[in-house]
Each structure stands twice: as structure tokens, then as C-alpha cells.
Amino acid sequence: MLIQVVHSHPLQDSYNHALFRTIVDTLARRHQVIATDLDREGFSPVMTEAERRSYYQGPYAEEGVARLVADLRRADGIIFCFPHWWFSMPATIKGYFDRVWAPGTAFVHDLAGARIKPFLTNIRLFGVVTSYGSPWWLTRIVMQDPGRKVLFRALKPMCGPAVRSFYLAHYDMDRSTPMSRQAFLERVRARVAGL
Template structure:
């Protein structure tokens, strides 16, 4: 399978970094073709400026720095996103990736006469997410109703067409768990991605 992994965490020695590394290693060990984007390492610019926004609906005005991300997204059969959950959502750099890369003509099409947008990433058949939360399970899932998960699975996943399989793995209370618990979750991530 052709898989685009998109990773967003500024610290190379973070727990999230180790999870990302294990995801990539597991996918490659399965024989998948993996294109791995570390948004911080690649110095991805998440900010859409005024000029880009004015040309946002015209593919001919797509900024050149986005082409590698767009080409890979169109090439992929699956996407995997590895990131920490901050303030009940994704880091700004990853939000900016979606704002700028999953643009009209790439992730979706707008009918000329208006109406409902149409998914354009029909090549994507699977979506995976590995995230960590400082908050406990009850706060994220019950009190906040997991807004980050809703954005990815109720919003962005729908741009990939129907019947897209997904895997959403979260480790809650990550700041207060033991090293043994961290390793248990990491092994669980590996097992789940062996069958991805």
C-alpha cells in the first residue's frame, strides 16, 4: 500500500516522536511504500497569507511550496497522522497543513453552480491517527466530546469518499503514566498498524 504519514511534534525526543517512528517502521516492515512528512523538520509554513487566500479556489495559483504535499496526497492510498492533542485539537502546524494542502481541487471540488462539495481524494482508502492527550479519558471523551476526532473523522475523512476504513488510537493522561504504560500503548500501536 502507498501510505503518506504526516507527523507534527516539535521535539525529536518526545513520546509522540517515538510513536511516529514505530508507526513508520511497522508500515515499512509490512512492505508498504511510505512517504513520511515531519512538518516541523520540513519547516512547513502553516499560515495562509492574503495572496494565497485570494487564489485559494484556483489550482493554477497553488503556492509552489505545497506541491510536494499535494502530489503525495494524490499518490497515496492511505494517510496516517501522528500528533499530540493540544487544547482539544491538533497542533497549529497540522491545522495549517489541512488549511493549505487539503484545498479546493485537491481534497474536494466545488460545483460551479454552488451546492454540496464533492470529495476529490477518492484514492484514499484508509486513514490512521495516533495521538496523545495530557487530559484524562473522561475529560476528552465525555466533557469535551473529542472535537479533534470529530474534525478528522466527521470532516476531513469525508473528503476521501465512502467506505474509508479508519484507525484512531489515543493515549490519554500521557504526562502522568509510567514508562511501562507508555511501552504498552506503543506495542498496541504497532500491533494495530501491522493489520492496517
């Protein structure tokens, strides 16, 4: 299986980057891996004028993200690894979805029917490994987990109905301990090793 791991965090010495390295290294034992570190690659989250103008009129102007589009089109699975800040994904990951998960790649517009048709039927695995500064109850109950909703209600459905998925989150990072971080890292390693 070819699995792309898409990561975003500005600090290479962060806990989140350690999660990314754990995912990539663990997957590489049994699968082919495309390790995509958006921050280290200097990815710009800003949609260009050409990209936006072509969004509905097609074909989508994907030249600025052609390699990322090609990786997504050939992957069998995708795992995202990033922190949640202010209960949402960082701008780099949001820009990745805006620019790469575009018409002709992630979906096809049916403007007359006012809907979109999923187009990433090659993706059979959709995973997320993330962290939140807040405790689980604040994220899930009070804020109703807006980032997770976007991932699983808007993006995962672009992969078609048979996609397998998982979501692993380390909550309360602001008060985490070396023990809680290590326990979560081992949980991630075990989940990914079973793929």
C-alpha cells in the same frame, strides 16, 4: 500500498515522535512509506495571500505546498501522528489541512449547491495516532472530543465512502507511566503491522 505518515511535534525526542518512528518503521516492512515530518521540514502552517485568494476562484495556488499535494494525490493511505493540545491539533497540522487539503486536491467546490465534493478517492486508509494530556472522560464526555470530530466528520469524508479508518489515542499523558506509554506503543505497532 503507498502510505503517507504525516507527523507534527516540535521535539524530536518526544514520545509522539517515537510513535511516528514506530509507525514508519512498522509500515516499511510491508508497504511503501512517505514519512512526512512537518516540523523537521520547516513547514509553515500560515496560508499565504495567494493561497487564500485562489481558494474559491481557482485554480488553487499550490506552488508553496506542491510536493505535499503531490504526495497526497499519489498515496493510497494516510496516517496522522500528533498530540492534542487544548483538545485540538497543533497549529502545524491544522495549517497542513488548511494549505494542502485544498480545492482541487481534497475536494471540489460546488458553490451553487453550497456543498463540496470529495476528491481524495485515492485514499483508502485514514488513520490517526494521537495523545491527550487529559483523561479519556474529560476529553470524550466533557469536551466531546473536538479534534476527533474535525478529523472524522470533516476530513475523512473527503476520502470517499469506502475508506477504512482507525483512531488510536493515549489519554492522560500528563500522568502517564513508562508502562502505559510502552503498552500504547505496542498497541500502535500491532495495529499498523496488521495493515
